[in-house]
Amino acid sequence: MTELTERYLAAALRGIPEAQRTDVERELRSSIADALEDRVGAGENSTDAEKAVLEGLGDPTRLAAGIAGRPLWLIGPDLFVEYRQLLVMLLSIVMPIVGVIQVAVGLSGGEDLIGALLAGVGGALTVGLHIFFWVTITFAAVERFDAMREAREEITGAAGRWTVARLPALPANRVSAAETVGEVLTTALSIGGILFLNGLTVPGTAGGAIPLFNPDLWSFWTPALVAILASLAGLQIVVFMMGRWTTPLASANAVLQLAFSVPVIALALAGLLINPAFADAIEWPPLAEGRGPAMLSLAAGVVLVAAWEIFDGYRRARRADAGAAGLRETGQAAR
Amino acid sequence: MVDEELLGTHRQELRRGTVVLASLLALRAPEYGYALLKRLAAAGIPSDANTIYPLLRRLEERGLLVSEWNTDDSRPRKFYRTSPTGLELAAQLMTDMTDLTASLHALNGGPDR
Numbered sequence: 116m117t118e119l120t121e122r123y124l125a126a127a128l129r130g131i132p133e134a135q136r137t138d139v140e141r142e143l144r145s146s147i148a149d150a151l152e153d154r155v156g157a158g159e160n161s162t163d164a165e166k167a168v169l170e171g172l173g174d175p176t177r178l179a180a181g182i183a184g185r186p187l188w189l190i191g192p193d194l195f196v197e198y199r200q201l202l203v204m205l206l207s208i209v210m211p212i213v214g215v216i217q218v219a220v221g222l223s224g225g226e227d228l229i230g231a232l233l234a235g236v237g238g239a240l241t242v243g244l245h246i247f248f249w250v251t252i253t254f255a256a257v258e259r260f261d262a263m264r265e266a267r268e269e270i271t272g273a274a275g276r277w278t279v280a281r282l283p284a285l286p287a288n289r290v291s292a293a294e295t296v297g298e299v300l301t302t303a304l305s306i307g308g309i310l311f312l313n314g315l316t317v318p319g320t321a322g323g324a325i326p327l328f329n330p331d332l333w334s335f336w337t338p339a340l341v342a343i344l345a346s347l348a349g350l351q352i353v354v355f356m357m358g359r360w361t362t363p364l365a366s367a368n369a370v371l372q373l374a375f376s377v378p379v380i381a382l383a384l385a386g387l388l389i390n391p392a393f394a395d396a397i398e399w400p401p402l403a404e405g406r407g408p409a410m411l412s413l414a415a416g417v418v419l420v421a422a423w424e425i426f427d428g429y430r431r432a433r434r435a436d437a438g439a440a441g442l443r444e445t446g447q448a449a450r
Numbered sequence: 451m452v453d454e455e456l457l458g459t460h461r462q463e464l465r466r467g468t469v470v471l472a473s474l475l476a477l478r479a480p481e482y483g484y485a486l487l488k489r490l491a492a493a494g495i496p497s498d499a500n501t502i503y504p505l506l507r508r509l510e511e512r513g514l515l516v517s518e519w520n521t522d523d524s525r526p527r528k529f530y531r532t533s534p535t536g537l538e539l540a541a542q543l544m545t546d547m548t549d550l551t552a553s554l555h556a557l558n559g560g561p562d563r
Contacts, residue, residue, distance in 0.1 A: 138528075141519075141526055141528070142483065142503070142528045143503070145482070145484075145527050145528075146482075146483050146484045146499070146503070149482075149484040149485075149525070150484055150499070153488075171498070171499050171500075172499045172500050172503075173498070173499075173500035174500075178503065178504070181500065181503070182503060182504045182507050184504075184507075184511075
């Protein structure tokens with residue numbers, strides 16, 4: 116075996132799951148050796164023979180994809196239309212909004228027109244890149260995770276025998292791209308809000324800046340809460356791809372909602388959310404108190420929003436289930 | 451004169467389905483991948499290495515083939531053999547293939563040409 120074969124094997128095995136790798140490598144090695152032996156035995160020179168054998172096996176990436184049974188594409192034809200629809204919609208709505216806000220902020224901050232415009236374009240492009248990245252990641256994940264793909268196929272009717280019961284719901288019943296854009300936008304605004312408040316400070320008497328949030332939160336809780344909100348946005352995209360809410364999706368939503376609201380409430384009521392120094396600096400100490408009016412109403416608000424969101428997820432799932440069952444009955448009656 | 455490339459594409463398409471059947475039939479006697487390739491070629495059903503190796507794994511995954519490593523020789527080889535389910539499937543496919551050929555002959559020699 117020469118370097119060429121080793122390079123071929125390395126390239127092919129890269130695309131094979133760890134568990135299968137040894138087995139595939141052994142089989143490919145012996146197959147290449149067998150083929151090589153035959154050609155050399157027939158009088159071919161070994162360099163040419165090796166080239167011919169490897170070229171006979173073809174592109175190692177393709178071979179690996181065939182062996183591993185994995186798609187070679189990031190987003191396949193099943194999902195592509197929905198992917199493009201959601202992406203175009205998100206980009207065309209969010210990018211201009213962000214751009215205009217950025218320009219307005221820049222102008223009101225005393226920047227000249229050119230500077231403000233440039234900042235607007237830059238901000239819009241940054242947000243666009245984020246949207247592109249996250250939406251693509253979510254779709255690519257659904258394309259790959261078997262459990263999610265099966266759930267999707269069960270709903271959209273891509274698996275098994277096709278019956279009329281599997282026709283997708285009319286646009287009125289289907290979760291629309293507009294609705295999803297709205298939900299994702301709301302979540303993105305919440306993330307923006309947290310990051311904005313996180314950067315909010317007042318000048319301290321000693322000269323330093325006093326942050327609004329308890330600085331201890333930054334190391335863990337702030338990033339964790341932002342990550343949970345981002346997962347909620349991802350979940351909305353999954354719901355859009357599925358076409359409707361399902362009980363497992365509603366449960367995932369409930370878990371994420373609780374993962375967000377329980378820590379926020381606990382931190383608020385323990386008086387750990389707001390920096391006491393900030394409350395003192397603005398001369399309203401009760402702001403930071405765990406049992407103060409501000410934290411109590413914040414906790415109550417979070418409870419209400421989370422309860423509604425959890426209830427709404429299950430309600431939509433049940434409604435969609437009922438709709439699908441109704442269609443199935445119609446289908447059976449017609450038979 | 452039929453264009454070579456056009457002929458090639460359609461031939462390939464025509465043969466695609468028969469490689470599975472041919473492999474299931476050939477592997478009634480255990481064989482390793484490379485030997486199977488040669489055997490199929492000798493039998494007049496040429497196939498590519500990059501078709502056969504993924505195919506063998508897929509058929510094994512679906513329980514139509516069983517495999518076993520043979521390390522007696524100087525070179526370890528993975529031997530595949532058609533499973534009982536594979537044999538049943540092959541028998542069924544063979545009947546279908548015969549019927550299909552008969553149907554094509556009938557069409558070819560039929561009255562409305």
